[in-house]
Amino acid sequence: AANFGWQWQHFTQEDQKYADQFLGWIAPVTPEFFKDKIVLEGGCGKGRHTHLVADWGAKEVIGADLSAAVETAFAATRHLDNAHIIQADIYHLPIKKEIDYAFSVGVLHHLPDAHRGFLSLASKVKPGGHLSAWVYGAENNEWITRWVSPMRERLTSRINPGALLHVSKLPTAFVYLATKLIYRPLNRVAGGAVARHLFYNNYLMAISGFGWKEQHTIVFDHLVAPTAHYIPRGAFEQWWRDIDATDVSIQWHNKNSWRGFGRV
Ligand SMILES: C[S@@+](CC[C@H](N)C(=O)[O-])C[C@H]1O[C@@H](n2cnc3c(N)ncnc32)[C@H](O)[C@@H]1O
Incomplete structure (x- = not known):
């Protein structure tokens, strides 16, 4: 997480395309979905999505991140009464099981145990609430796991x-x-x-x-990133079965990643 802390304290820019990109990662969720909900973001990075969710009318949104990225996230959202940033480990979130909607984009696959991170996030959603997760897919990314990952693990990270x-x-x-x-x-x-x-x-x-x-x-x-898992569809589907989620929608995004949404 320390490397990401450095990253998000350097790359602090905002981009108008973040909203479309975010909606692509959490589809079928739309901006209207957030209205009056209590929302949790697992691994908020520089807070770009926490910010959007607050703007889209969430009652409260909590962005949690383990790294120093929280400094950037806090600076980006401190003017919003309904946005809150906490520095916390996704495996040990100091949050009650009262969340209407939890999401995590681009984080779980960087954890040592991605599945455990997913279970931890899901455990904070109250019965009948919803969950979204977006992860790198194994499919169509063989060129990355074969050529880029060894270089990332041994050198660039x-x-x-x-x-x-x-x-x-x-x-x-x-x-x-x-x-x-x-x-x-x-x-x-x-x-x-x-x-x-x-x-x-x-x-x-x-x-x-x-x-x-x-x-x-x-x-x-x-x-x-020191760690990056590329997750096969079958394994991702199992995650959702493990939490007994209903109305689950799993889709291949940009032909290189999986996005999932379901009722907990
Ligand atoms: C690739 S970034 C994605 C950030 C954000 N979701 C976004 O899309 O802008 C991954 C983030 O996960 C955070 N992270 C890594 N391990 C974590 C952990 N155990 N608990 C909470 N956050 C963690 C990192 O600090 C980093 O900000």
């Missing part, structure tokens, strides 16, 4: 984050140029018929609207 900030500019330049010069234009031609065949098209197209700083954050994020 171990070097000083300040140095990684500069090192990560090189892969960011490839991603940036590819998304702006190839993926975005080709997806606009012939209804995307050609672009469909491009490597990792859905995800790269999804981030193609972001500028340099945001894409740099994304690349840095993938290289800084």
Whole structure:
């Protein structure tokens, strides 16, 4: 979590596209869903989603994070009466089982035990409440687990984050140029018929609207984490059975990740 603390104290920017991106991660939830609910975010990072949820009319939203990212999250939300930031471990949340809706995006797969984090978050939702989780998928990410993860584990997550900030500019330049010069234009031609065949098209197209700083954050994020699990659909489905969730919806997002939503 310390590496993420550094990350979110450096990459403090806000982006107008965060709302759409967030709704993509928690679909079928919509902004209206939050009205008057007590909401918990497991691993709030710099607080961008806590902020959105507060704006969308939650009665109270609690953003919890273990790292120093809470400093950035607090600065971003302190003007909102219904937003609260706490520094806490997702495995040991100091919260009663009174949450209407809990969510976690991009966090569980970075925990040593992702499943345990999921169970812990779910345990705070009151009966009849709802839960969302978004995690990296194993499917279609074999190239990452095979080539990127060993480099991340042995090298990039171990070097000083300040140095990684500069090192990560090189892969960011490839991603940036590819998304702006190839993926975005080709997806606009012939209804995307050609672009469909491009490597990792859905995800790269999804981030193609972001500028340099945001894409740099994304690349840095993938290289800084000491732990990242890529979770197969079957295992993710089992998580929801383990909590006896009902009305569960599990969908493949951007052809590289799983988003789940259900009633607890
Ligand atoms: C990739 S970031 C995602 C942040 C945020 N959900 C977002 O999408 O902007 C992962 C976050 O999980 C937090 N984290 C890691 N381990 C944690 C733990 N055991 N308990 C709570 N938060 C944790 C990190 O500090 C980091 O802010």
